[in-house]
Amino acid sequence: MIVIRIITCHYPGRQWHGGGACMYTQGLNEAASKAGAHDAAGEDSALLQRFEARIEAEEKIEPKDWMPAAYRQTLIRQISQHAHSEIVGMLPEGNWITRAPSLLRKSILIAKVQDEGGHGAYLYGAAETLGVSRAELIDQLLAGQAKYSSIFNYPTPTWADIGAIGWLVDGAAIMNQIPLCRCSYGPYARAMIRICREESFHQRQGYDIMLKLARGSGEQRRMAQDALDRWWWPSLMMFGPSDTASQHTAQSVRWKIKRFTNDELRQKFVDFTVPQAKFLGLNVPDSELRWDAAAAQHRFGPIDWNEFQQVLKGHGPCNRERLAARRAAHEQGRWVREAASAYAARHAAAAAAAAA
Ligand code: 3HC
Numbered sequence: 001m002i003v004i005r006i007i008t009c010h011y012p013g014r015q016w017h018g019g020g021a022c023m024y025t026q027g028l029n030e031a032a033s034k035a036g037a038h039d040a041a042g043e044d045s046a047l048l049q050r051f052e053a054r055i056e057a058e059e060k061i062e063p064k065d066w067m068p069a070a071y072r073q074t075l076i077r078q079i080s081q082h083a084h085s086e087i088v089g090m091l092p093e094g095n096w097i098t099r100a101p102s103l104l105r106k107s108i109l110i111a112k113v114q115d116e117g118g119h120g121a122y123l124y125g126a127a128e129t130l131g132v133s134r135a136e137l138i139d140q141l142l143a144g145q146a147k148y149s150s151i152f153n154y155p156t157p158t159w160a161d162i163g164a165i166g167w168l169v170d171g172a173a174i175m176n177q178i179p180l181c182r183c184s185y186g187p188y189a190r191a192m193i194r195i196c197r198e199e200s201f202h203q204r205q206g207y208d209i210m211l212k213l214a215r216g217s218g219e220q221r222r223m224a225q226d227a228l229d230r231w232w233w234p235s236l237m238m239f240g241p242s243d244t245a246s247q248h249t250a251q252s253v254r255w256k257i258k259r260f261t262n263d264e265l266r267q268k269f270v271d272f273t274v275p276q277a278k279f280l281g282l283n284v285p286d287s288e289l290r291w292d293a294a295a296a297q298h299r300f301g302p303i304d305w306n307e308f309q310q311v312l313k314g315h316g317p318c319n320r321e322r323l324a325a326r327r328a329a330h331e332q333g334r335w336v337r338e339a340a341s342a343y344a345a346r347h348a349a350a351a352a353a354a355a356a
Helices: 026-040 045-056 069-088 092-095 103-128 134-142 159-177 186-214 216-239 248-256 263-280 305-316 319-334 334-355
Strands: 009-010 014-018 291-293 297-299
Touching: 069 092, 069 103, 069 134, 069 248, 069 319, 092 103, 092 159, 092 319, 103 134, 103 186, 134 319, 159 186, 159 216, 159 263, 186 216, 186 263, 186 291, 216 263, 216 305, 263 297, 305 319
Parallel strands: none
Antiparallel strands: 009 014, 291 297
16 A cells, blocks of 8 residues: 655645755745855854853744754754664555554554654754755765664564554654753754654554554464564664764754753653553563662663674665665656646745736
8 A cells, every 4th residue: 555645744844845956045045155165264262152042041943043053963964864764664664564463453553653754854954954955865865975873774574563662662762762862953853743742652553553463363462572572672772882982962962952861761751661560461581681779770682783783784684675665665756746836836826927
């Protein structure tokens, strides 16, 4: 089944029509190019001080505001990787829409996969406010030059994997993304509020699938346990490299883009999720997992960072398949983008003629 969504986004200062060219107002273009001129000239220290004071005071930085080039670049990097993760993330679950075990499960799954497409649209929109076009970002993804979350390079061989994705992957996403609602960049923070609401529904539907399987026949319980075994460690890897290996965390925390470090969020996720696994009667596949009463935290075994690096380099179980599917979808959607652009152009011309 192909689900097509034509979305018209309205952000302050610009308009975008489903997949067509992005149209900025002149104002935003000017603001972006003025900021670029300052950046190239080595950045005005008075502007930098004002920017840092605003970050310190928890003010939101908005698209037309002056910002350091490195702040802009960090946001473009993170928001675009996030957007790519949302749309690549549609693939492992989209794979199960035709095979969901009931009409209700099918309609829930369709809604969830559509939500992920919507999240991609909000996030590409937020990235565009920083002066980069969505088409450029998509080209980077399709050329294999852009990163997206490691987690979506794993296969979904059974229905229980759909439960595990909702429970663990969306659960990890919420843990990581709730703090992003307080990110210092306004458009990203605002996009995250709605995304997090929807992710909560996704997490609950996944847990509900796991609960049904865990309370079902022996075979169903085995399916649920196998899916937990497959997804546990990759879910912990979603939070990124350990703090000692993370290149960007320290600066991103200073800029209040990230509010917690990768290890802090990973720990919160483990502490939150282990009791949920116990409630399901499933075993977390970690022989070193134990409760440390003094620290009031779970201690867990070492993560296989070699596996993480291999996935990032394109050698995960499904990297090639995912990119091939995105490239095919992009080609098959070409006529939709062209039609939406032609429609928008015709309406813009009619509006201009009426105003003249
Ligand atoms: N998968 C792929 N790449 C990853 C990664 C992961 N799980 N974790 C880290 N990386 C990459 C980083 O992007 C960075 O690459 P770059 O320098 O080439 O850009 C490099 O590894 C070093 O990592 P850092 O810790 O220094 O990078 P960050 O400070 O950016 O932290 C992050 C990584 C925690 C993922 C952060 O970017 C973040 O919070 N991003 C926003 C949330 C996001 O993108 N989540 C992805 C999942 S979305 C999702 O799950 C959808 C939902 O529907 C389920």
